[in-house]
Amino acid sequence: MVLMSRRAEFSASHFYHNPNWSEEENRRVFGKCSNLNGHGHNYVVEVTVAGEVDPRTGFVMDLKQLKEILNHEVIAPFDHRHLNKEVAEFAVLMPTTENLAVVAWRRLAPHINQQGTAKLYRVRIFENTDLFADYYGEPGA
Amino acid sequence: MNVHLNRRYRFSASHRLHNPELSDEENRDCYGKCNNPHGHGHNYTVEITLSGEVDPVTGMVCNLADLDGFMQSKLIERFHESNLNQDEFFRNQIPTTEALCRRIFDQVEHNFSDAKLERVRVEETSHNAFEYHRAGKRFQ
Numbered sequence: 001m002v003l004m005s006r007r008a009e010f011s012a013s014h015f016y017h018n019p020n021w022s023e024e025e026n027r028r029v030f031g032k033c034s035n036l037n038g039h040g041h042n043y044v045v046e047v048t049v050a051g052e053v054d055p056r057t058g059f060v061m062d063l064k065q066l067k068e069i070l071n072h073e074v075i076a077p078f079d080h081r082h083l084n085k086e087v088a089e090f091a092v093l094m095p096t097t098e099n100l101a102v103v104a105w106r107r108l109a110p111h112i113n114q115q116g117t118a119k120l121y122r123v124r125i126f127e128n129t130d131l132f133a134d135y136y137g138e139p140g141a
Numbered sequence: 142m143n144v145h146l147n148r149r150y151r152f153s154a155s156h157r158l159h160n161p162e163l164s165d166e167e168n169r170d171c172y173g174k175c176n177n178p179h180g181h182g183h184n185y186t187v188e189i190t191l192s193g194e195v196d197p198v199t200g201m202v203c204n205l206a207d208l209d210g211f212m213q214s215k216l217i218e219r220f221h222e223s224n225l226n227q228d229e230f231f232r233n234q235i236p237t238t239e240a241l242c243r244r245i246f247d248q249v250e251h252n253f254s255d256a257k258l259e260r261v262r263v264e265e266t267s268h269n270a271f272e273y274h275r276a277g278k279r280f281q
Binding site for chain 2: 094096129135138
């Protein structure tokens with residue numbers, strides 16, 4: 001089995017704010033991230049697929065297809081968007097780095113897993129070089 | 142949803158690799174220029190990996206401000222602009238980056254309980270990196 005990873009970037013804004021809490025509570029838990037005007041990052045998404053190398057092509061997965069899926073499912077809907085306001089999942093989910101990894105996985109997995117034999121192995125989201133989250137899916141899923 | 146959260150910190154410190162039980166010649170053979178008598182320094186990077194369920198209310202594995210506060214006050218400030226050979230951690234141990242990695246793992250493991258520690262990675266330079274993983278954990 002070989003792992004293959006592909007990176008892409010998107011720039012987006014977000015904020016962390018729980019409407020059921022007071023402003024003080026939001027500031028205490030989320031700090032500057034609770035500012036309702038939002039702030040932005042240059043995110044990097046790294047998608048890793050796992051599979052056997054096809055003896056005819058030498059590929060784990062056709063990289064063109066992976067790029068297309070990544071662009072269609074994650075980059076186009078997230079890039080230059082406000083995640084809280086313009087990405088449906090984050091109407092009800094805090095757009096933290098952790099949740100971005102989970103949401104990207106859910107968008108990518110059905111498309112990647114129906115191409116050939118490679119399976120989605122990991123989604124890694126960098127909010128910046130010093131903070132990143134990894135999601136490996138749910139065990140047995 | 143079990144997610145891994147990774148956070149990187151930086152500090153600068155000096156050290157000298159020298160084993161008092163070896164002769165000067167054996168030390169030079171073993172440690173090379175790292176054995177030079179007055180020590181030398183690095184810009185270290187520490188990468189911590191924690192895992193846990195994403196809290197449905199906050200969207201977090203653990204609060205980064207709490208993790209940063211712990212790491213800065215207990216470890217990064219301790220090491221930054223210090224000589225590691227003088228640190229209590231290395232009173233009876235050679236301050237290799239392998240040893241540093243293990244020390245940091247044990248400190249986080251025993252003193253920070255907001256999420257499960259999976260891995261500590263310490264980069265001594267952009268070319269040398271060391272990792273300590275939770276026992277029995279498959280490398281990922």
